[in-house]
Amino acid sequence: MRNILNRTVLSSVVASALLLTAATVSAQAAPVRNIVLVHGAFVGGAGWRPVYDILTKDGYHVTLVQEPLTSFPEDVAAAKRILALQDGPTVLVGHSYGGAIITEAGNDPHVAGLVYIAAHALDNGETEAGNGKKLPNTAHPFARTPDGFLYINPANYPADFAADLPRRQAGFEARAQMLTSASVFTANIADPAWKTKPSWYMVAKADKIISPDLERMYAARAHSHTVEIEGASHSVYESHPKQVAALIEQAARHALD
CATH class of the missing domain: 1.20.5 (Single alpha-helices involved in coiled-coils or other helix-helix interfaces)
Known part of the structure; x- marks a missing residue:
């Protein structure tokens, strides 16, 4: 018994x-169900709409950060404010200068993985301005306001920032720019999140704002899962939303592996 x-x-x-x-x-x-999207310099969150539509249709909970572009600390704070509202693990996505923001804000415990879309993934001691001198882009120089904000000359915007978007759309975006404090391009990140969080990277092969070779350097250094998009401009997140959404969903499926 x-x-x-x-x-x-x-x-x-x-x-x-x-x-x-x-x-x-x-x-x-x-899979991670929460996605937070961070825009870059000169643009607002509206450009993410095609990607947002795909992700939400596929069942993801997607939130956009609208950073003020007035200083790096304020932009990071805007991202952290949104991350604090998430109810579980989150994939944090950044385009362009948004990559610097997610590299800092990505240390938040909500963040399970990082996705860089033609974005800066800085290391401690680096700045966007400094890296841009080492591997220069092919765009026209930015214009500057008397109080230290930068913007892209609207005449140059379509070719430099959005060459693969319809001309009419690029022209509207050129006139709808969010002027960006020059100070954000010299911000230093002491503790880059990509050193401890898994990352994914999309290289825009026809990018004129960030050198594709600089993008490749960032991706290789972070050991990111990397894809390259042929003919894609810096506006790849708008011109190739299916591929961008697919990379984000790949991150969501594997961030917790």
């Missing part, structure tokens, strides 16, 4: 352990 009882108890313990293990594996394998 005692042996039967012992076997029954043992069987119950083993079964419970198996159920716990299965539950743990299931939880680990579950």
Whole structure:
């Protein structure tokens, strides 16, 4: 009788352990459902709309950060404010200068993975301005206001920033620019999140704002899962939303692996 009882108890313990293990594996394998999108300099969050539509249709909970572009600390604070509202693990996505923001804000415990879309993934001691001198872009120089804000000359915007968008759309965006404090391009990040968080990277092969070679350097250094988009301008997040959404969803599926 005692042996039967012992076997029954043992069987119950083993079964419970198996159920716990299965539950743990299931939880680990579950995809991240929260996505936070961070725009870059000179633009607002509206450009993410095509990507947003795909992700939400596929069942993801997507939130956009609207950073003020007035200083790096204020822009990071705007991202952290949105991250604090997430109810679980989150994939944090940044385009262009938004990459610097997610590199800092990505240390937030909500963040499970990082996605860089033609974006800066700085290391400690680096700045966007400094890296741009090492691997120069092919765009016209930015224009500057008397109070230290930068913008792209609207006449140059379509060719430099959005060569693969319809001309009419690029022209509207040129006139809808968010002027950006020059100070953000010299911000230093002491503790880059890509050193501890898994990352994914999209290289825009026809980018004139950030050198594609600089993008490749960032991706290789961070050991990012990398894709390259042929003919894509700096506005790749708008011109190739299916590929961008696919990379984000890949990150969401594997960030917790």
